Amino acid sequence: MKLNDDVIDSRDIEERIVELEKDNNLTDQDKEELDQLTAIKKDVEDYSSDDWEDGIIFVSQYYWQDYCKDFAYDCGYIEDIDRVNTNPLIYCVDWEKWASEMKYDYTSTEINKVDYYFRAY
Secondary structure, three states, rough: OOOOOOEEHHHHHHHHHHHHOOOOOHHHHHHHHHHHHHHHHHHHHHHHOOOOOHOEEEEEEHHHHHHHHHHHHHHHOOOOOOOOOOOHHHHOOOHHHHHHHHHHHHEEEEOOOOOEEOOOO
16 A cells, blocks of 8 residues: 555555554654554544445545546446447536535545545445
């Protein structure tokens, strides 16, 4: 897990927290990372009804629109015939608007100066 990936799973963050907590020779940078990851975990537990241990997905602001488009296909909102764009409806979809609407079910947290969205209910 890198804290600048497009998608981050809370289980990977938890694994890194445990790894850092076990290390007796933390550098200042490691201590900063541990503090940041612990703060993210607390922030998420305050806002999300999903369980941290079961996996909460964080989506980078830079990948958000692509994530929302994939979500629409995965949920069957738009027919996915191997995503070969045979459905003419996809040319009418305002993906930026769709991504904006999806934010109503999400909140964000900052990881390494990048906003990441996660489900907030």
